[in-house]
Amino acid sequence: MALTFAPEVAEALDAGRPVVALESTLLAHGLPSGRNLTLARGLGDAIRAQGAVPATIAVLDGAPTIGxxxxxxxxxxxxxxxxxKLSARDLGPAIALGRSGATTVAATSVLAHRAGIRVFATGGLGGVHLPAPGDATTWDVSADLGVLATTPLLVVCSGVKSVLDIAATLEVLExxxxxxxxxxxxxxxxxxxxxxxxxxPWRVDDPGTVAATVLAHREHATSGAVxxxxxxxxHEMERTLHDRLLAEGLDRLRDTGASGSDVTPVLLEHFHTASGGISVATNEALVLANATLAAQVAVTLSA
Structure with a gap:
């Protein structure tokens, strides 16, 4: 099915102007009502302030919509x-059945690449989940990692959430x-x-170096970059508060028996409720920072 473009996004892409993709799952499922719309507008303003065009992506009534x-x-x-909540595997069914859904990092990456967008800003990347209590290992690995392996897109994020197995996630990316x-x-x-x-593995200190690195990578590989x-x-969360919330969240997992795709929502809900709103404010601040940086890189790439 053909993509549906917002006029502003279509015009920018046709003219070769910079565009930054944004996911919709953060808005639909990651933030409280009211604050999500405020953040959505703020992300658009932050990207436009750097000279780029925002393109929030979703599937609406079966139409993959870019902007x-x-x-x-x-x-x-x-x-x-x-x-x-649509991951990459869900796009076909949702489109064919005329359903509506918010796109995850994986699904947003697929649609952004198809639309010709080269830079995507989000909060945190998905990764390898921690094993369930009593298990030595896990098969629960985010689709984000697989999509990045085959999709030449730059994803700007604040790493992965501490509720994941970060060492294993970095190993999979490598x-x-x-x-x-x-x-x-x-x-x-x-x-x-x-x-x-x-x-x-690598440090970069300005948008120009990021853009040069991305272009060089694309000459030799078809994978994305983080x-x-x-x-x-x-806006960083105080570490002792973070560690306490994480320990409490892991205890809650053991008590509820949550597993698989339910693990991260349970942990994040505990962070949101038990931190008195601190985790939500941190989330909003880092996404805005990532959108600003992504726009700066997109502007440099388009030049």
Whole structure:
């Protein structure tokens, strides 16, 4: 099925102007009602302030839509419970059946690449999940990693959430030839925290170097790339609070028996409710920072 483009996005792509893709799952399923729409508008403003065009992606009534109108953006933010969470595997069924859904990192990457967009800003990348209590290993690996291995797109994120197995996630990215760049940092960030304790293979310190690295990578590989941008220092979650919330969340997993795709939502819900809103504010701050950086890189790439 053909893609549906917002006029602003279509015009920018036709003219070779910079466009930044944004996911819709963050808005529909990741933030409280009201704050999600405020953030959605803020992301668009941040990207436009750098000279690029925002393109929030979703599937609406079976139409893969690249760039949402104000009404469509409001629909995604207010009808969140009615919207399916669409990964890459879900795009075909949702489109064929005329359903509506918010796109994850994996699904957004697929549609953004098909649309001709080269840069995508998000909060955190999916990764390898921690084993369930009593298990030695896990088969639960985010589709984000597989899609990045085959999709030449730059994903700007604040690493992965600390509720994941970060070491294993970095190993999978390496095995699938996805370069990981640390933006002005030597440490791979852990979403709420600026450092996960794991080093990044490569450090880059300005948008020009990022763009040059991405272009060089594309000459030799068909995989995507990750630009890991730590949460701004003033918005980093206090580590003792973070560690307490994580320990409590893991206890809750054991009590509820949650597994598979239910693990991350349970943990994040605990972070949101038990932190008194601190985790939501941190999430919003890092996504805005990532959108700004992604726009700067997209502008440089388009030049």
């Amino acid at each position: 949402l109108s104000p009404d469509q953006l409001g629909r995604v933010c207010t009808e969140s419970t009615a919207l399916a 095995a699938r030839s996805v370069p990981v760049l640390g933006y002005r940092t030597d440490d791979f960030p852990a979403f709420y925290l600026r450092s996960s304790g794991h080093p990044v 630009l890991a941008n730590p949460v701004p220092p003033e």
